[in-house]
Amino acid sequence: MSENKIDSIIEKYRGKPGALIHALTEIQHANHWLPREVLHKVADALEVPFSQAMQIASFYKTFSLTPKGRHEVHVCTGMTCHLRGAAKLMEKVQELTGLQPGETDAAAKFTLEAGSCLGSCSIGPELIVDGKHYGRMSPEKAEDVLNRYE
């Protein structure tokens, strides 16, 4: 993503310390992670100490301080999915990607996350790739789904 886009997000919130979370969320959504220099830029523009920007960025799970893969893979570990076999699904996805939750592979293809409940419980267990839901997943079907991503 271009620096211009990040700059334009930052410009929107210049001088508004209360909008720190809004600004970081928008950058996270657009850029998928928050580089340190960007946090500095945000802190300067919004007139908050860098430590505060860092505190927010490191506290909330949504923010990532490291680059993510091209595809974000979530295995829902919410309660219904858990009752319906999410642990086995997770095991299989870990085996297929070679990743533990929170990790990104060396080729930056996948980032694996143990996702919290997204409310599609009726079709659990669920695999979510880049926001697209794949319901009623079995370990076997998971392989087909992941193979679709380059």
Added chain:
Amino acid sequence: MTRLQSAAELEDYRAKLLSVRDPAKPCIAVCAGAACDGLDSAAVASAFAAEIKKQAVEAKLDFRVTGCHGYCNKGPNVIAGPGDICYFEVKPEDVPDVIACTLKGEVLDRLVYRDPVSGEKAVHMNDVPFYKHQMRILIGDIPRIDPKRIDDYLAVGGYASLTKALLKMSPEQVLAEVKKANLRGRGGGGFPAGLKWETTRNAPEKTKYVIVNGHEGESAAFMDRAMLTGNPHKVLEGLIIGGYAIGAQQGYIYTRHDSPQMAEHIQAALVQAKDLGLLGKNILGSGFDFEVELHFDVGIFVSGESSALMRSIEGHTPEPRPKYIRTSVSGIWDKPSNLNNVETWANVPEIIGRGADWFTSIGSEKSKGTKLVSLSGNVVNSGVVEVPMGTPLRTIVFDIGGGVPDGKAPKAVHLGGAMGGSLPISMIDAPLDFDEMSKLGAPIGAGGLLVMDEDTDMVEIARYLLDFLVEESCGKCVPCREGMWQMLKILTNITQGKGRKFDLDRLADLAEVTSLGSLCALGKTSSDPLKSMLRYFKDEYEARITAGSQAQ
């Protein structure tokens, strides 16, 4: 759109809308709720749009994409009108047939509900077992509304309660009505909303805030999302009425960032309400000014706690604070801030519109109105359910839910998510009532209801829930951060066959200290599931520990 200046202008606007809408006109509503979306209802919706265009029947057939219809595991759901004919598991290739039948006023037999045992058909919504035992006051309109069109909400009578409150009632009268209705908070505590409103109203500061808590971090709870995504204007109408009664000038809607569809619908609702003059300065000529801002949670469970949520709106990390002074007196930027859950706010237009006496005629003795329930787990029919308070759990699990799938026996029901409790199936006749369920040790919480079958390992469930909470603790209170961690260690050992003789006593000790030494409900009630399990399933725990120590 021009701003409406008075109640009369709003009614004129509504009359014009209704004059061009024919209730007898065939219509099709495709569900785009969270589960249907996951089952690719978007493909079904675009197939409808394309086919309607191809056949050039736009004038003869209304088509809309709506929020959650409720019967999630049968998705993609389609409802055809008039007559609310329910079609389930609709695929894009079924679309031409559905359109043909709907235009002819016929029923497409192959897509209607069939009883899995008797094979008996159910065509209309009121005949389908999943819907027929419900009372859908809050969510009933969702299939009739395109959430991105305020006109659809106005066509079903929306914002009439707002007009009544602003122009025919004083703020005191609105407050009195909500108090009389005994509306209790749907977010978990069941605290009377009217009393909370009154505290904020009476607080000496001039600037006041009202907040919709749409965080819904509770695992396996999805009814607030369905409500807010499917009919955002109803929640907004409640919030504006609340702002008027309390004397607030500013409202906040706080919700999840990870549901783009919900964010889009709320944003559209705010813009359209403002364009029509239902938000902003001098609403409908009443002299009441009110603005609403949307805020997002960015991914931690504890930010659904009221004081943490308010810190988050201020732009800080969501750490709860002691509540010697309640947030209703000193909340966002130390101003009085009244926070209620999505479902609580959605009840307000109904109470003002139909009156407190009507509201109190529904429900049990001390819990009035209806309750939204997210029914899931090991259950045949899962989805969003609305039943009168006091409905026996049996009705929800068996009559609506259809029992446990795959011929297995039910073992337990779990209510209230990670800080709730589990009841053995023998207690299935207990009523869904705030006080009754609390007494049994399984408080309703926000309304997530999970059914667990005979294969469920209750020790593992307690371990799983603590594992979730350990990650979600903000870490401010040491007993919460460390106590849960220790409990988790002991439970993990028990599940691995490494349980020791006095483990249950140690767990009880830790549970007590963690509860006493934590500021917010996360720590205070983190051991509630465990307590309920030790109350009803102690044998299972003891057997695991004994088996473990023998193996060693």
